[in-house]
Amino acid sequence: MIKYDLPDADVRLYEALFSKQESDRLYENLIKYIEWEQDQIKMFGKTIDLPRLTAWYGDPGCNYTYSGINMKPKAWNTDLQFIKDRIEKTSATSFNSCLLNYYRTGRDSMSWHQDNEKELGKNPIIGSVSFGATRPFQLKHIILDRKKTDIPLTHGSYLVMKGTTQHFWKHKIPKTAKNIQARINLTFRIIKE
Ligand SMILES: O=C(O)CCC(=O)C(=O)O
Ligand SMILES: [Mn+2]
Structure with missing residues (x-):
């Protein structure tokens, strides 16, 4: 495990939490069996497609409000449960929901943001698992x-952000x-009541 030396943050990386064989299988299965959706956002009065596909899974009742849309979670499948068990053992915590992102090509991306939605509570723990192409996860301090x-997120890696990270740091996938x-990419989260 690598703990990054960043002010006002707690960021840790487990480079190969999943073996090559597990990662290959999970990558194929997630592409095939997750119910991917093309979400849209309104910008300057125009409706545009997000530059990636997404999906929201979790325990019943873990609703997530996102660009004004209230999303109901889909039920965990076997692959998601397998991934969740492994990271929960590693981090000694329980997650109740997961946002999945599918970056189809290098043109898909995620712009600068903080995972600071109020349903995540004050100091959220975010457990982020990646499969497929290595993309740089960029972090910048807001002050x-x-x-x-730049943290390269490789096939089978697990990144954990907790403590005050979401107060002081933005992140993106260019x-x-x-x-x-x-x-x-799968970001496991804890939605509070
Ligand atoms: O794809 C990634 O590694 C980041 C995803 C992310 O930041 C998010 O879902 O909030
Ligand atoms: Mn994020």
Whole structure:
């Protein structure tokens, strides 16, 4: 495990929490069996497609409000349960929901944001699992603007963000012109009542 030396943050990386064989199987299964959706957002009065596919899974009642849409979770499947068990053992915590992102090509991305929705509570723990192409996960401090870092999230890796990370740091997955394979990311979360 690597603990990053970042001010006002607690960020840890387990580079190969899933073996190559497990990761290959999970990658294929998630692409095939997750009910991927193309969400849209309104920007400047226009409706545009998000640059990725998404899905929301979790315990019943773990609703998530996102761009004004209230999303009901789909029920955990076997692969998600398997991933959840492994990371819960590693982090000694229980997650009740998961946002999945499917970056089909290098043109798919996620822009700067903090995981600070009020349903996550004050100091959320976010457990992030990646399969497929390695993409850089960029972090920047919101006040100390020279403080930046890039963490390559490889096939089978597990990244944990907790403590005050979401108060002080934004993160993103930039676009790339490189011809790369797809990538799946799962961010496990705890939705509070
Ligand atoms: O794809 C990633 O690694 C990041 C996903 C993310 O930041 C999110 O779902 O909030
Ligand atoms: Mn995020």
